[in-house]
Amino acid sequence: MKIAFHAPLKPPDHPVPSGDRQMARMLIEALQLAGHEVDIASRLRSFSREASHADFSTLRLQADQEIARLRALWRQGGAPDAWFCYHPYYKSPDLIGPRLSAEFSIPYVTAESSYSSRRSHGAWKLAQDEVAAGARQAAVNICFTQRDREGLESAIPDGRYAMLSPFIDVAPFEKLERRKSGSFRLISVAMMRPGDKMDSFRMLSRALQHLVDLPWTLTVVGDGPASAEVSDAFSFLPAERLDWAGATQPGAIAGILAGADLYVWPGCGEAYGLSYLEAQAAGLPVVAQRTAGVPAVVKDGETGILTPPGDVALLAAAIRRFRDDETLLAECGERARRFVFEERSLPAAAQRLGGIFDHYVRSKP
Template identity: 50%
Template sequence: MKIAFHAPLKPVDHPVPSGDRLMALLLLSALEALGHQVSVISALRTYLKEPDAGRYADLVQQASAERAQIAKLWRDHRAPDLFFCYHPYYKSPDLLGPPLCREFGMAYVTAESSYSERRNIGAWADSQALVKKGLDLAAVNICFTGRDRQGLIDITPSTITAMLPPFLDQRLPISLVATPERGRLITAAMMRDGNKLESYLMLAAALEQLGDLDWRLDIVGDGPMRQTVEAAFAHFPANRVMFHGLKARDDLAAMMARASIFLWPGCREAYGLTYLEAQAAGIPVVAQNDGGVPEVVIADKTGLLTAPGDITAYATAIRSLLTDESRRTTLAKGAARFAREERSFEAATARLGNILETHVHKD
């Protein structure tokens, strides 16, 4: 098929790395691997940090002009068979796809849509109304977590959904042989305010309870809250915690292969592709049973999951793997098998192909 692709939250060429940008790129690659002709139809970003009516009106006006240009292009040439929208939700509604699909009679598909009734505030209420219309219009809404899928069904029971669990980047060097160093811990995440910062602060608090053990933590990541994150770990003895900034994919994979445990609490994490990358490197994860984390870390098989917000439980889980090498090794093997086989790019591409073949009918 000829597919128009749009990511209203963060365009695929956005300069700031994130899980959203990576997943958009992975979906693009998977669609192309299936043999489809895919084009990114617009770089329009409709992100609304706050329910600002004036800002929303500006976005609607920009989208109207963008749609007019796209429609002219499609009238002069063949229109796509499918409009594929990644991650429309109340802060970044799809202002392009549904109107264009209705005008040109093409199929509409969303991936990682979400809806939250408690966000029906000001302009967000208007944007969510558009998200809901898109859900109803879509031939299928692809969900990455059971929680998101249930949220869509709760809003509109007739909504058509399909599951595509989060998956690995096909460019990830998973052929590296794991050479774990006892006591070497690693975490990797952007340093932003909100859930990311909360996770960093929780990690620092948990490690305070493990001062009697021999461990070293490598922190990979950067962002506007770096000074705050560094301050949270500043009281640890020298050489306990090392900050490495951002790392290229291959370099991070090599660092993970030398680590023994991946740590990231994941406060209200959507799912976290980094968890899969760590497991593919052959190391188990210690995280919280929060948000979409259980979709990418299988409790007691690929890692340990603790109750949300329980710092002592989190510290205890880390201690158990630092002091029980047999258990750590068993989880490491399970982690590598799960990530490399069940959540491989190839397996996900096949799942995506089946979803589209089932729900999108091209004449």
Template identity: 60%
Template sequence: MRIAFYAPLKSLNHPVASGDRQMARALVKALERGGHSVELASELRFYLREPESKSFDALKIEARAEAARLARLWDRDGKPDLWFTYHPYYKAPDLIGPELASAFAVPYVTAEASYSRRRNAGLWADAQALVARAVEQAALNICFTQRDRQGLADAIPDAALGMLSPFIDTSAFRETPTRGCPTRLVAVAMMRPGDKLESYHMLAQALGSIGHLPWTISVVGDGPAREEVKAQFAGLPADRIEWLGAIEPAAVPDVLYGGGIYVWPGFGEAYGIAYLEAQAAGLPVVAQDIAGVPEVVRDGQTGFLTPSGDVAAFASAIERLLTRNDERTIMAAEARRFTLEERSLAAAAARLTELLAKIPVS
């Protein structure tokens, strides 16, 4: 099929790296691997940082102009077989695809759409109504987590839903890893207020309680909360912490290969691509049993998921892997097998082919 792809939150070509951009690119690769021709329909970013009506109105005008541009293009060159929107939610609804798909009788598909009733207030309620209409219109809404699936099912009972497990492009991890340092911990995360800062705070607390063990940690990440993050770790020995800052995505595998355990509490994680990357590199994970993390980490097999907010349990899980090298080695091998075999582009391409084959295309 010829597929028009759109990511309202962040284009494939956006200059700032993020999990959203990474997953959008991975989806395009998986669709292409399945034999489809994928074209970037638009680079218009429809993102509302705050519920402010002036910005909302301005973005809607831009979206109408972009839809008109694409309509002229389709009239001239022919319409695509399918429209595919990645990650529409209350701050980034799709105001281009539904209108065009309806006007040109093109099947409309979403991936990782989300709906949260607690956002139904003020302007966010208006934005969510747009998401709900798009989801209801869609021939298929592809969900990455059971939490997102349930949220859509509860809010839009007639929505057509399908599941696709979170995945990554594992090509950078195909080489058999050299033996990393088993006591080297690794964390990869942006430094920003909110959930990320809360996770850094919990991580620092946990490490402070296991100072008697010979761990070191490499931290990859930067952002506006950099100073607050470093302040959380101020009570820990400076020579145990390697602050790597923001690095190119291509350099992340080498950092992971050098470690032994991936540690990240995961407050607010939709699922966490970094967890899959760590496991692909052969690192068992210590995280919380929270949000979408259980979708990408198998508790007791590829790592440990501890109760939400329980610092002692989180620290204890790290200690267990630091002191039981045989268990860590077994988990490391299973983590790598799980990701390379079950969460790869090939696996995602096969599942997408199965899902899209059920959609009638004119």
């Protein structure tokens, strides 16, 4: 099938790295591996940081221009066989795909669409209504977590839903050789920005204050506008305990993870977190909270330890447990690597996507 791909939050070729950009790219690769031809139909970003009727009106006008452009293009060269929208939600609704799909009678598909009942009033309601209408129209809404599916189903019980677990390209991890540094090395990979990310950094800092009696070091991979606040949060630690790796190219992550022992990231508000999968692919167990979408990517008690939300002491205790039990560390690391390679790889996702399209999209008249 010829698929028109659109990611209204951030296009796949956007210059700023993020989990959203990475997932968009992975979806395109998975669709191609499943035998489809994928074209980025539009790079229009419909993201709004704050609720604003004026901003939404501006976005509608921009979307109208994109619709006119694509309509002319499709009338001349032929329409695609389906429209695929990645991650429409109240801050970045798809204002293009549903209208063009209806006009050209092609299936509309969403992936990682989400619905929040708290946003069904005020200025956000306009965008939220667009998301709901798109999910209702969709031939299938592909959900990455049970949490997202339940949110959509509660608002749109007559919608069509399928599950696709979050996944990564495991190729960079296939021939990875672990490197022991002598000290017990913790590692976190995250953008440094206000909000949930900063909350996680602060929680990790508080947890590590319970563990200063143990010998360990922490590598932090990432950068961003909150870098000064992150540095302040860990100012209680001597310099020799911290390795600020900064922002890195995606291809370098596997090698950096190979030099660590344990992946630690509280995961406040994480949709799921592809970094958890990358760490496990490198053979690292995970310590995080049992919150938001984290349980969708970490098997509690098998590939890591998930602690109750907000409990700093138990988060610290989980880190201590891995530090004190080399057998547990090794066994969880082996299970983590096997889990990602067998269940969360790009080929596995492509096979699942192919099945979803065969059932929900190809079968449509």
